[in-house]
Amino acid sequence: MAQDKEFAEVYPIPVDGLNMPAPIVARVSFETGEQAQNRIYTAAKIRINRVKAIVTKAIAATDNGTLTVQDAAGDTIATMTIPLSSALNVEFDSGVITDVDRDIAANSHFRLLTAKTTAGGKLLVSVEYSILPVR
Secondary structure, eight states: OGGGSOHHHHSOOOTTSOOOOOOEEEEEEOSTTTOOOOEEEESSEEEEEEEEEEEEEOOOTTSOEEEEEEETTOOEEEEEEEOTTOOTTOEEEOOOOOOSOOEEOTTEEEEEEEEOSSOOOEEEEEEEEEEEOOO
16 A cells, blocks of 8 residues: 555655655735634655745735744744735745754644734745655
8 A cells, every 4th residue: 555655665765865846835814814723734754944935915014924834743843024014925935944843744734823913914835845754
């Protein structure tokens, strides 16, 4: 059964040890009633390498928003501050994430948490990751 095989047997890992697939993309919101944990489920064991975001609805001019990436246990992998009044198409980048706690177990999830005291604004988030062998 394919689920019993190591992911690397199905998708070979290149010599450099990294398999960089297309990023995971998700819409997140700072709107009233839409701020959420935004869980992203993955069948493979992955390592989150970088998070990017672009404003798709202007961020309200009252206070900053926060986008926090957490593993299933609630440990923070990355945090990005989204400044108040960020206009449409403004981009944000976490930079390369070097934290040792950035691996997500196979058949688990990670979270894209949004928080903003005064609601308003939306983002399109792109999560770059590597597929790791299950061991």
